[in-house]
Amino acid sequence: MAPTGLWLIGARGSVATTAVTGLLALRSGVVPPVGCVSAQQEFRDVPLPEWDEIRVGGHDIVDTPLEKRAELLTDSGVIPHRVFEAVRPTLSEVEREIRPGYHPATHSGTQADAARTLTDDITAFARRHGLARVVVVNVSSTEPVFPDLPEHDDLGALEAAMAVPGRTVLPPSSVAAYAAVRAGCPFVDFTPSTGLRLPALRELARRGGIPYAGSDGKTGETLVRSTLAPLFTTRALTVRSWAGTNLLGGGDGLTLADSEHAGSKLASKGRGLSTLLGQEVTAPLHIDNVPDLGEQKIAWDHVSFEGFLGARMSMQFTWTGYDSSLAAPLVLDLTRFAAAAQAAGEAGPLAPLAFFFKDPMGSTEHRLAEQFATLSSWAGTL
Amino acid sequence: MAPTGLWLIGARGSVATTAVTGLLALRSGVVPPVGCVSAQQEFRDVPLPEWDEIRVGGHDIVDTPLEKRAELLTDSGVIPHRVFEAVRPTLSEVEREIRPGYHPATHSGTQADAARTLTDDITAFARRHGLARVVVVNVSSTEPVFPDLPEHDDLGALEAAMAVPGRTVLPPSSVAAYAAVRAGCPFVDFTPSTGLRLPALRELARRGGIPYAGSDGKTGETLVRSTLAPLFTTRALTVRSWAGTNLLGGGDGLTLADSEHAGSKLASKGRGLSTLLGQEVTAPLHIDNVPDLGEQKIAWDHVSFEGFLGARMSMQFTWTGYDSSLAAPLVLDLTRFAAAAQAAGEAGPLAPLAFFFKDPMGSTEHRLAEQFATLSSWAGTL
Amino acid sequence: MAPTGLWLIGARGSVATTAVTGLLALRSGVVPPVGCVSAQQEFRDVPLPEWDEIRVGGHDIVDTPLEKRAELLTDSGVIPHRVFEAVRPTLSEVEREIRPGYHPATHSGTQADAARTLTDDITAFARRHGLARVVVVNVSSTEPVFPDLPEHDDLGALEAAMAVPGRTVLPPSSVAAYAAVRAGCPFVDFTPSTGLRLPALRELARRGGIPYAGSDGKTGETLVRSTLAPLFTTRALTVRSWAGTNLLGGGDGLTLADSEHAGSKLASKGRGLSTLLGQEVTAPLHIDNVPDLGEQKIAWDHVSFEGFLGARMSMQFTWTGYDSSLAAPLVLDLTRFAAAAQAAGEAGPLAPLAFFFKDPMGSTEHRLAEQFATLSSWAGTL
Amino acid sequence: MAPTGLWLIGARGSVATTAVTGLLALRSGVVPPVGCVSAQQEFRDVPLPEWDEIRVGGHDIVDTPLEKRAELLTDSGVIPHRVFEAVRPTLSEVEREIRPGYHPATHSGTQADAARTLTDDITAFARRHGLARVVVVNVSSTEPVFPDLPEHDDLGALEAAMAVPGRTVLPPSSVAAYAAVRAGCPFVDFTPSTGLRLPALRELARRGGIPYAGSDGKTGETLVRSTLAPLFTTRALTVRSWAGTNLLGGGDGLTLADSEHAGSKLASKGRGLSTLLGQEVTAPLHIDNVPDLGEQKIAWDHVSFEGFLGARMSMQFTWTGYDSSLAAPLVLDLTRFAAAAQAAGEAGPLAPLAFFFKDPMGSTEHRLAEQFATLSSWAGTL
Incomplete structure (x- = not known):
């Protein structure tokens, strides 16, 4: 498949660090793809990006370097020593692609400005690496519940409110989702945060023909x-x-x-x-x-x-x-499936990805076996 | 559906006693059909015998009356007091239909003679109650492993050996299976014993167009x-x-x-x-x-x-x-499904009943969800 | 030993009902004293009241008859059917000795009046049965936390406040404890409620030379x-x-x-x-x-x-x-030990009874084995 | 205390390797003595050898170097990386003191010869390091049950049989125990093997005034x-x-x-x-x-x-x-207590060490709390 980007919201967190380390390890062949759903026989003929066709970047509001995070995860049993040593030199490749994330406490401009910067970061990343598409995956910390606001139901009103200095009309996860959609990227929410789950944002995705999936990865x-x-x-x-x-x-x-x-x-x-x-x-x-x-x-x-x-x-x-060992391979799976879905022209909520989520968008099916059957047959159509 | 018989091998055991008590309780409406797969919505339109269309009899080698067994099961928490009290008077109805079972240690004639007696018991039961068909279900104690013998592969040789005085060419479960098939009855093996799982007996079932299912109920x-x-x-x-x-x-x-x-x-x-x-x-x-x-x-x-x-x-x-609470409703389910299968002209191993068994005959599918999907769609064709 | 009373606060609750049923069953010999610490070999020579030397009465704010409560406990597996049937006729003996308990929501007089009535109930019970002493055991529902008040630290101030119409200076458990001490009875708190754990009430007990124990039975x-x-x-x-x-x-x-x-x-x-x-x-x-x-x-x-x-x-x-099966025999044990302690002239917190409590009064020892050793050697001195 | 030896039977096994690594780590202060019973407050005033007063050697029948074993234990989570790195250089100090163990399959001489060699190894070790005493601790693999032989009951007969070429009258653990006692060393059996548990060997210990303890460390x-x-x-x-x-x-x-x-x-x-x-x-x-x-x-x-x-x-x-993490500190504890016992003139089975064993020699007390109380008061007398 064509070169594909994975843009992580919360790129220095445990899940992101494990996913990045794992991707680099898979690429260099030092580990088998245990825990990767998309690497199974069932999906052999699906046109998914290969491990070496995926480039990674992301946003985060913390500064701890990826290498330091990977080292901590090594001490705690998530990453084996030999894997850490094998991928250590290549972590800087991803480190260079991490940009400051948005948080109302540290940002002084409007939310519209913030979103524009996020979109620009993703677009520049895609251009720099000649990527056919970029999948944005939210793996940042779970947010507090955000209050319902009337602007959430109307795209015009929302964008107007975002342009008002000092107003915080969206939680950070929704700003990230907005920015992703504006950049033309599929958005996957691995957390239970609000993200794209607002009528106004769904409308934006609908207009752009953008596929999305979520929410809250099902890992334990x-x-x-x-x-x-x-x-x-x-x-x-x-x-x-x-x-x-x-x-x-x-x-x-x-x-x-x-x-x-x-x-x-x-x-x-x-x-x-x-x-x-x-x-x-x-x-x-x-x-x-x-x-x-x-x-x-x-x-x-x-x-x-x-x-x-x-x-x-x-x-x-x-x-x-x-938790990180269980979540990280799914982040890679979701990137591959969402990329293939967009390439195949799919838009809106990707219900067949319910298999991966606690609270699946576009589906009321929660039974794992049925979800897997749906995933398999859908993937066959891509 | 037409009046249907349930003939229990091991009719005084815990599973059988619970199944009989439960059937009588369901018939009189004192309990809901919790644990009965066939009573679910999915199977509402399948032509299954109703609770009051099922008559029960059986074989056993022990003498303890059913009422005594039901009382013991009440003390041990399997049957509630109020249910026992409600069905107690009707237990004798089933008690009257229990005949002595076959065991080599207590039987002096040939195995051919023994089988003939068993067949006659079942046939007489069917005639006595005007039953359209009788399903034979083995719920007796698990047998020791029986040695492989050359006669097991050839029906002619097997029947010849069964007629030799003093020879024990079959374990009791297989004598029961043989008798059931000779009586034209579907045979269901809820135990891991040999039962019908010998080439010669399968051949006999094939010739008679008899459906069968097993083995070893999946309950824990x-x-x-x-x-x-x-x-x-x-x-x-x-x-x-x-x-x-x-x-x-x-x-x-x-x-x-x-x-x-x-x-x-x-x-x-x-x-x-x-x-x-x-x-x-x-x-x-x-x-x-x-x-x-x-x-x-x-x-x-x-x-x-x-x-x-x-x-x-x-x-x-x-x-x-x-164990008995989990097994008993399945015995009723299997009776209903096997009867409907025979009525629909099915013969040979009933693979769609794999859902009920640890070691399903005619199927290599062990995943519960897939087994249930298969059962549901098959039942829809009956 | 001399005839002894057990006065239960919460006499119609699960623990009390099980204790009463059990005492009657032990008295008639239909069960062995499983779960009764005091019935073990170690305590054979301790002068404890025998099962048939204990008379039971109590207070409760609910009206459900003891027999009804015992029946419910029989359905739920705490009391065996045969035990219930055996003691059923004698439950009324205890039923007759249950008096209305105190609760601020249903009582219109002062707390001083309420306490006096409770004391009188206990005293009349003792006289009626010619009891040498009565042990009061609180097994009523756990109370909400009661606020600290200055009156709790001074007996004079407390009694003055209790006499003020409309004032609720004590929670019900403390009114019960006060009443018990006024009646000259050892008080055992099997709950975590306040009970006797107020300086003013301890002072009252000290003056009266009354032994007491608690709190919160250690059962799970x-x-x-x-x-x-x-x-x-x-x-x-x-x-x-x-x-x-x-x-x-x-x-x-x-x-x-x-x-x-x-x-x-x-x-x-x-x-x-x-x-x-x-x-x-x-x-x-x-x-x-x-x-x-x-x-x-x-x-x-x-x-x-x-x-x-x-x-x-x-x-x-x-x-x-x-919970009731574990608590009830301890209620009988505590009655026996507290009675023996009073007979032996002990007063104040009975630290050697720490074995029975989550939050032992008079002791900081929480280790079960050490608590048992202490109990055993103390009992030997009675 | 005086310089003390610890001689390990099975010196290259998991328990021994963990004990050695731990001793070196304790000596250099890189870890606190978690899991070491003897390092608790209770035993502060008992005259026990300090960590830097203990020298280690031992027998084993396998050749894998201690450093290699320690590395494997590091990979499996028993030894932290930093501890392994810290003690690695000093492991060779113990490595040099490991001698070939006895096993009938690899030994051609008599058992008397074998025992003499073992004794000489221990004696030379003690002399080389100027040790006041050496405690021999068996931590080798559990042996198959060894048949009872008449020679086991009589020391003279046993020693005569040991001198007969080709006779295997003792299992390896008992040859080791014999050799230890002959060297004047306390013998501790951390395994359920026969070891010293034969009348003839106990008699030998009795005559020599040798203390011993066992058997089968209580760790899980x-x-x-x-x-x-x-x-x-x-x-x-x-x-x-x-x-x-x-x-x-x-x-x-x-x-x-x-x-x-x-x-x-x-x-x-x-x-x-x-x-x-x-x-x-x-x-x-x-x-x-x-x-x-x-x-x-x-x-x-x-x-x-x-x-x-x-x-x-x-x-x-x-x-x-x-298992090794739980057993290793107890090996150090037993070495310290056994050394102190010998220094204090104790002989025969050390019943107060029952706290450490599944099957305590000289004691029928199995309750942990009581065993600890006994250990504490005994240690106070040393």
């Missing part, structure tokens, strides 16, 4: 839930309660255990469960910050269900994963 | 495994090991913890896992007899897997179920 | 924690985090998942852990209301610890218990 | 069991079954999953449980070889217990530890 507890729930429904067993606890270290734990940020995350997790089960159930859910876990994420779920003649039974599981 | 650990395994394969995660431990009380624990009987059970469980994962993995598996658990069955599985860049992750689950 | 997660924590400390392993989640059904889940009531509970649980570990650790803790669990209580704890050379290891446990 | 599942079991006994709860599964990688998994070697291990684990509970319980126990786990050891235990009025409850735990 919800991944297991969307696999397990059909066991109960297809067997006609009645789930009585499904309780969950998530222990997170790293910056993620800090951000999400704070109730304001967790709002969007918990809502996104909750929506899926009742859809999966076809009913509302008691489903208490917690996210706790446990710093000593580092990059690890531990989820415990307890499912209480009723069977024949009212028999009371239960199941519990503990999932112990590295 | 394997049910979860066949749901979970696709999480790893569709996400391209490499499973490194999948260890399992099963704690069983009741007679089942006693039978299966004994290594000779467990042989067929463990083989049946193992076959599925490697098919599901598309590779061989380290998969130690144990079945322990823990009498104090009574009817409960507790399974613990530990899955170790590798993700992106070799990251080491794991998942574990504990399943706490009542 | 905390019981396990106080057993396990010494593993880490005696082996010099550094606990990094200890996260816990509690799923509760029944009224308890409803009361405690409400953050205001949970305040005292969570504080009581937290105090112990840091004392046990000799350091502060990250210890997120949740209590969720999961009604379908009924009387069951499920706790999951995840402990992350560091060993030699910084090796990262972990342990997790799931506890599945019936 | 059994450690938890000996902590938890008293919860049930002190609370008068009846344990009905206690099932366990152990998943082991590394050489240990390979050795122990083989039923012959596991024999001694399982017996050693089982003995403790029934002693702890004061009764026999159903206790199925498995050890599985799961190579991908590497140095990790995962144990799952399920405890089913009965409470008041027969209520059925349960508890389960999963322990995830690095």
Whole structure:
């Protein structure tokens, strides 16, 4: 396929750093593509960009160099020493392509100005590398819930408000989404933040014929839930309660255990469960910050269900994963699929990518197996 | 649908007793059909026998009355008191239809004689109740592995050997299967015993145009495994090991913890896992007899897997179920589906019923979601 | 020993009903004293009241008859059918001794009046049955945290305030404690409510030479924690985090998942852990209301610890218990020990009873094994 | 204290390598003594050899250099990179002190000759470094069960048999124990192998006034069991079954999953449980070889217990530890305590060291808390 760009919002974060390190490692052949959905047999004949056809750049509001982040991830078990040593020299290639991201606290101009700068950064990146297209993927920290504003429903009103000095009419994720669409780029939201999920922004994407996908990558507890729930429904067993606890270290734990940020995350997790089960159930859910876990994420779920003649039974599981290890290959997959979709002329929400998300745009299907079947047959049409 | 018979091999066992109690309770409307796959919306338009169109009889080698067994199951939490009290008077209706089963240790004639008696019992039952057809379901205790004999490959040789006094050329489950087919009945094997799985017996079924299904009902650990395994394969995660431990009380624990009987059970469980994962993995598996658990069955599985860049992750689950509560509604489902299949003219192994079995005959599909999709579309054709 | 009274605050609750049912069952010999600490060999020679020397009465603000409550507990697995049937006729004996409890919402007089009535109820009960002494045990629902007031520090000021119409200077548990002490009765607080834990009330007890004990019975997660924590400390392993989640059904889940009531509970649980570990650790803790669990209580704890050379290891446990089954025998134990203590002339906080409590009065020892050793040697001196 | 030797049988194994690496790291101050029992406050005034007063040597039958083993343990998470780098240069100091161990398959002379060589190695080591005493600790692989022979009961007969060419009257661990005692050294058996546990060898130790301790270091599942079991006994709860599964990688998994070697291990684990509970319980126990786990050891235990009025409850735990990380500091602790014991004139089985062992010699106490109390007060007398 033609040279393709991957532009990461939050390019110095754990997920981004792991994705970049992994891409460089895959390109040089030092690791097999374990965890990469798009590298499976099923997708062999789909016209996807190869590892060495993907160039990476991005925005971030922090300055820690990529190499330092990769080193920390090596200490915490996400990146093996030998992989880090192998890709270390080439990390600077990506480092050079990271530009300052937008945040209202550090930006003095209007949001319209900010968006224009972001768009220019992406366009320049594409030109510099002769890229056929650039996929923008948001992997920055989850934002606090942003209030609904009337401007969100009307593109004209929104753009007018963005041009007013001192007004913050959009959260940073939506400014990034706006900038991506303005640059003609597919936008993928791997986080539960607002991003493109505003009528005005969707309208903008519609007019530009831009494909987009999201939101909130399905990498742990919800991944297991969307696999397990059909066991109960297809067997006609009645789930009585499904309780969950998530222990997170790293910056993620800090951000999400704070109730304001967790709002969007918990809502996104909750929506899926009742859809999966076809009913509302008691489903208490917690996210706790446990710093000593580092990059690890531990989820415990307890499912209480009723069977024949009212028999009371239960199941519990503990999932112990590295969030970045699970998310990073999906970022590469999404880049490849979104690029192929745009090349094939697709526009609007990419519903067949529901397989990757907790809260899929354009789809109400949450069952993992059905999502994979849809993904496979769609990819065959590209 | 026309009046249909359900003939249970092992009619006084826990699974059979729960199925009978449940059928009577469903018929009188004191419980909803929780756990009954065939009672779901998807199958509303399939011509299945209704609860009050099913008559039950069976064979067993033990004498404990059904009412006594139902009482024990009530004490152990499988059957609620109020359900037991509601169906108690009607249990005798089924009790009257239970005939002595065949076992080489207690039978003095030839196996041909034995089979003839079994066939006659079933035929008389059908005639007595004016049944359009009878489905024979084996829910007796798992047998020890039976040696391969040359006669198993040739129907003529087999029947000749069955007529030789003193020869035990077939295990009891296969004598039962032979008798069922001779009576023109669909045969469903809910156990991992030999049953119909001999070339000579399959040939007999083929000639008679008899449908059959099996084997080994998928009710606990394997049910979860066949749901979970696709999480790893569709996400391209490499499973490194999948260890399992099963704690069983009741007679089942006693039978299966004994290594000779467990042989067929463990083989049946193992076959599925490697098919599901598309590779061989380290998969130690144990079945322990823990009498104090009574009817409960507790399974613990530990899955170790590798993700992106070799990251080491794991998942574990504990399943706490009542085996009889999980199996009994499936026995009713299988009766309904097998009857409808025969009515629709189907013969040979009923591959679309793979959804119900650990070791499905006529199918290599072990993934639960795919099995359910197949079942649904097949049922639509009946 | 001499005839002894057990006066239950919250006499119609699950714990009380189970304790009463159990006492009647023990008296008639239909069950062995499983779960009764005081019935063990170690305490054979301690002068404790025998089962048939204990008479029960109590206060409650609800009206549901004891027999009805016992029936519900039978349905939920706490009380076996045969035990319920055996003691049913004798429940009315206790039923007759239950008097209306105090609650500010339903009481119109002063708190001084209320306390006097409670005292009179207890005194009349003692006289009616010719009891040598009465132990008052609080097993009512956990109260919301009550604000600190200056009157709590001074007995004179407190009693003056109690006599002011319309003033609610004490929470119900403290009114009950006051009434008990005024009646000359040992007071045992099995809940985390305020009870006797106010300087003014302790002063009253001191003047009267009254022994007391509490608080918050150690029956589940905390019981396990106080057993396990010494593993880490005696082996010099550094606990990094200890996260816990509690799923509760029944009224308890409803009361405690409400953050205001949970305040005292969570504080009581937290105090112990840091004392046990000799350091502060990250210890997120949740209590969720999961009604379908009924009387069951499920706790999951995840402990992350560091060993030699910084090796990262972990342990997790799931506890599945019936709270009332675990608490009820301890209520009987505490009655026996408190009665013996008063008979032996002990007064003030009974520190050797720390074994029974999450938040022991008069003791900073939280390690279960050490607590048992202390209990045993103390009992030997009675 | 005076310069002390630690002589490791199996000096190139995982436990030995971790202990040596750790000792060097402690000596240079790059790590704190986490996991070292003897470094706790309680033992501050006990005259124990300091880290820099301990010299290490040993026997092994394999040749892989210590540095190579340490590197492998670094890759598998037991030793941090920075610790490995810090001690790497000093590993050769210990490397030079490792001599070929004894194994019947590679030794052609008599067992008497073999033992003499071993004794000479230890004596020369002590002389070379001017050591006041040398503690011999067996950390080699668990042996298969060795048959009982009449010579084991009589020292004269044993020594006569050892001198017969071609006779293998002792397993290697016992030859090592014999050699240690002949060298006047305390012998500590950290494995379940026979070692000194033969009447003839104990007699030899008795005559020489040699202290010894063992056997089978308590580092994982059994450690938890000996902590938890008293919860049930002190609370008068009846344990009905206690099932366990152990998943082991590394050489240990390979050795122990083989039923012959596991024999001694399982017996050693089982003995403790029934002693702890004061009764026999159903206790199925498995050890599985799961190579991908590497140095990790995962144990799952399920405890089913009965409470008041027969209520059925349960508890389960999963322990995830690095066996070598847990064992290595105890090897250092045992060296220090055994040296101090010999210096204080103690002889025979060191019962107060029961705290460290699954199957303690000279003690029937298995409860961890009681063992620690005994250890503490004994250490105070040294």
